[in-house]
Amino acid sequence: MLDDTDRRILRQLQADPTLSGADLADRAGVNAATCWRRLEKLREAGVLRGSRAVIDWRALGYAVEVSLRVTLDKTVARAFEEFAAEARRIPEVLEIQTFLGQVDVRLGLIARDLQHYQALYRERILTLPHIADLEALMHVARIKTDETVPL
Incomplete structure (x- = not known):
C-alpha cells in the first residue's frame, strides 16, 4: 500500500x-x-485523516489526570451505549475506551485540582448509568506519549 x-x-x-x-x-x-x-x-485512502491543534491542558490550569476503569452492568442490553452517550457529555472526559474482559470501559479525564476532581466524581461520574464497579487511578507521571507511527 x-x-x-x-x-x-x-x-x-x-x-x-x-x-x-x-x-x-x-x-x-x-x-x-x-x-x-x-x-x-x-x-x-484514509491513511492521513487530518491535522489538529494539540493544546497542553496543563497550561490551561488542569493539574490532575485520572483514569477510571469501569465495569458495567451487563444484564442491561444497552449498557455500553447509554453509558458512553452520557460520558461523552462530560467536557473533562478526554478519552473513552472500551475493552473485552473484566473492565469494560476506561475514561481518561482531567480536573483543575483534587477538589474539582472530587466534585466531578461525585456529581458527574457516579451518576453515569449502569456502573457495576469503578476504580480510579490517579496519574503520577506520563512516561511516553507519542502518536507517531513507525514508518
Whole structure:
C-alpha cells in the first residue's frame, strides 16, 4: 500500500506538521506537485485523516489526570451505549475506551485540582448509568506519549 516515497513524506509530516508544502516536498526528496498528489492519495485512502491543534491542558490550569476503569452492568442490553452517550457529555472526559474482559470501559479525564476532581466524581461520574464497579487511578507521571507511527 505505502511505498518508500509515501513513507518519507509521512515521516517528515509527523516530525514537523507545520512544514509548508514546498518544505515538506524538499525534505521528502520529491517535487511539490508529487508531494501534493501523494498527500491527496493518502487522505483519500484514509491513511492521513487530518491535522489538529494539540493544546497542553496543563497550561490551561488542569493539574490532575485520572483514569477510571469501569465495569458495567451487563444484564442491561444497552449498557455500553447509554453509558458512553452520557460520558461523552462530560467536557473533562478526554478519552473513552472500551475493552473485552473484566473492565469494560476506561475514561481518561482531567480536573483543575483534587477538589474539582472530587466534585466531578461525585456529581458527574457516579451518576453515569449502569456502573457495576469503578476504580480510579490517579496519574503520577506520563512516561511516553507519542502518536507517531513507525514508518
